[in-house]
Amino acid sequence: MSKSNELTKTAGAFDIRNFIGVLLGIFGIILTIAGIVGFTPDEAERTGGIDANLWTGIGLIIAAAVFLIWAKLRPIRIIETPDDDADTGTEAAPGTN
Secondary structure (H helix, E strand, O other): OOHHHOEEEEOHHHOHHHHHHHHHHHHHHHHHHHHHHOOOHHHHHHHOOOOHHHHHHHHHHHHHHHHHHHHHHOOOEEEEOHHHHHOOOOOOOOOOO
């Protein structure tokens, strides 16, 4: 096959790194808000003064940003050829036209 017949596309929104990044971001935002709003002296006593929800939320937001930046900078490329478009996987049974 010659490279002039190939068409390159990116996975875009269907890249698994985007799904992972968005989910980690949502969980991170929820935990960060919970850490800011709901940190009580009782929780500080149990955790040794560390706001676990806040720090876990910040870590998840950073991880989400890494996944989303990674997907943006190095997208998954799908190479399609004209033969791929013609082959739909539905072939006629032998003896039928």
